[in-house]
Amino acid sequence: MVSSTQVSQLKDTSDARAAVASLVARARMAQAEYEHYGQRQVDEVVTAVAWALVQPERNRQLSELAVETTGLGNVEDKITKNRRKTMGLLRDLEQAKSVGVIRELPELGLVEIARPVGVVGAVVPSTNPAATPANKTINALKGRNAIILAPSPKGQAACTLLLEFMHAELDRVGAPRDLVQQLPIPVSKATTYELMNQVDLVVVTGSQNNVRSAYSSGTPAVGVGAGNVPVIIDESAELDDAARKITASKTFDNATSCSSENSLVILDAVYESAIAALERSGGVMLTAAEKQQLEAAMWEDGSLSRHIIARAAPDIARRAGLTRSELQSASFFMVEEQHVGKEYPFSGEKLSPVLAIYRARDFEAAFEQTRCLLDHQGKGHSCGIHTRNEANIRRLGLEMPVCRVIVNQAHAFANGGNFDNGLPFSLSMGCGTWGQNSISDNMNYRHYLNITRIARTIPPSEPTMDDLFGAYLQKHGLADS
Template sequence: MPSSTKVTQLQDTPDARAAVASLVERARIAQAEYESYDQARVDEVVTAVGWALVQPDRNRQISELAVETTGLGNVDDKVTKNRRKTMGLLRDLQGAKSVGVIQELPELGLVEIARPVGVVGAVVPSTNPAATPTNKTINALKGRNAIILAPSPKGQAACTLLLEFIHAELDRVGAPRDLVQQLPTPVSKATTYELMNQVDLIVVTGSQNNVRSAYSSGTPAVGVGAGNVPVIIDESAELDDAARKITASKTFDNATSCSSENSLVILDDVYDDAIAALERSGGVMLTSGEKQQLEAAMWENGNLSRHIIARKAPEIAQRVGLSRSELQSATFFMVEEQHVGEEYPFSGEKLSPVLAVYRAKDFEAAFDQTRRLLDHQGKGHSCGIHTQDDAHVQRLGLEMPVCRVIVNQAHAFANGGNFDNGLPFSLSMGCGTWGQNSISDNMNYRHYLNITRIARTIPSNEPTMDDLFGDYLDKYGLAGT
């Protein structure tokens, strides 16, 4: 590997404190220079960082290294994810104002001015060791911030290579390299926690332990919640279309996405036909015995086995010892389930091409089952539905404790923004207070900005007592008289 990205060895917490402080100091110097850039120069830097990953040869090199070092996902899908997520984000940011005056509201006497937050610390997961840090870096740079990446230990090598390519592009446009840095190797909990303490804003995707640590660090933090996506198939769904989309979503990058479907809740009237459509798309329903065999191997002491997650279905079958011939060519597995809770692990997130399937007598029962699944895990994140009945969609939107309801789409592609829906492209899904998060939307560049508001006087708009209380008093009369 070229010497353009230097790696520092680190041993203990005092060293961690000093090493992180050095990175932060360099970041502040770079950010102070970058803050003087106008919108055109900022947008050029953003484009440069996008090209660092999207350039085809680099994208494949990073994707191959990511799969090799993490053991998660597959190369071709990571190439696709890196390209689509980055290009979609750049599309979202085209024309977006993030420097100087971004909005004027003369009728209110207000002017809004975008200001940087400063130095951002970004904790990123091993499941997306290139797409997620690139997304966070672009959003941070759009706001004229510097950023320091904290990759997972498994994802460190891919992140280091990505940083090398980013630095090469920053050199091309004459921007300071120290705008984008990475924690020293080996990445540790000590350096990650020090980063949380020393930066101006911390953004966390991945481990819920890291999210909770960020929130308790005393530094302003934006974290995201856990996924466990349930999807309803009702009696009006186009079953073959639904099956194709579910299959594409559930198998993409071997189900590493937190937005992949984890449970299907199928109405009784179409249950058999829906299962048949899913089987035509490559799914195989496990027998009761095979389900027990998979469960025993899939969880170790209550935790998902690293030998199972993000593997292709045939590889899982081989590792688990499932010998039925259909399983050797399956695209994904289905297991019938009735219950929800810790004692029924298939009701939770599986990070693998395995779907739990529930049968519901009607939409009301499907709604209740979906709610139970989310109350168990994934509350606030999202749910989906395949339907032609808009009343069912509205019911989910009005009552289900989720921030996104995905309708007739491949959930893993749609939830983080897609070219055919209006959600912002992101790999970080805010889950609102349901998921113990401070945001309920897809994390985007506006979360990396401070907004200063200039307020001028306008004609007075003071209401009278009658304006505010007239109708109320006419209806209820005066109290206390």
């Protein structure tokens, strides 16, 4: 016999399937029309949708709503993030070809043609409820796709308002509104999972549960991994410059970014001087007793407290009952740590202006400490270093299990692309197989394209046995065999 609960669940699943199917059908009709747009028309649509977020009054309205409804971050930094991330993305896309022939390789007889993937389902987090959906929408539209957004429950109000602004701009340029849609409110797990099942491509930023669900949905999926960024400060670093950059990064939007520093691994030779520089820049080192008190407030039943995540340092101090006067005006907190693992929560991602500080006797020890932190959490994502030692940089690139090594930069700004580095502007960081992801670069418009290749004949290039095996056989005395 089927219970009333099971009947209710079946009805919920059926309703979710029908609701999503209606959205997908409308998206397919819009995308079929949009697929015939030329490059100039596509780029105008992309610019229009970007303006929906960047326009100053709308940007402020969205940022205020995001902070009000999620309780995460601060308004002024969200305004900056929305503007910079979107303008940087437009810069990246300005000369990018995504319609028709995008590359010709006559020497190989190949022509590459960009084709849409179809309808994209985009799962977006509450930490960036405007910037991330805008980024995914712009990339999807660049490839002549339609997109359906699945915001988190906390972030859905801001995403809904952003969608309203996007539709106004789509109307302005005469493009179909149904190119950009959102799951019906309230967004549920059932409709999100149905979206994953019914679209042509799923792109996921946010919880690892959502990433795993996307991978197991049976639909091609691009997901990203968890962050837990460790940054080394070695004996050659410009300490005041490093401290300023770390402070700017760690305090930006109250550390909502998965790319903000979570641990500093400081070489013994400069440890005291580096801590002094960080203190001059606004950091305060907690005592052992204060560290214990903060830990009790930050984690509830092993999970980060929603009352602490993405709050300003003085607010965290008040909520944790930390009364020392210096803490009431601190930009961020530092806690000395020696160990790594689940029993030592400061060794993981904190999503707040709190830094774990590790002391290493030399670069070899710092390297191993960094690897240990990443093995615990954040493997594949990124690490950083402040240094003038090229050998140390190169070793991190050759041996550390990360997809990005950020050198002498504010990590949260640099990791997702910046105007002074060459990484693509993105809010979604692929972590490669280390992070159980299918991509190892910053998610960008090329991940929203199918590529058709026309192949023609070229003069044959067929090697002989001697070309391929001669040196090997000669070296191992097998030349006459």
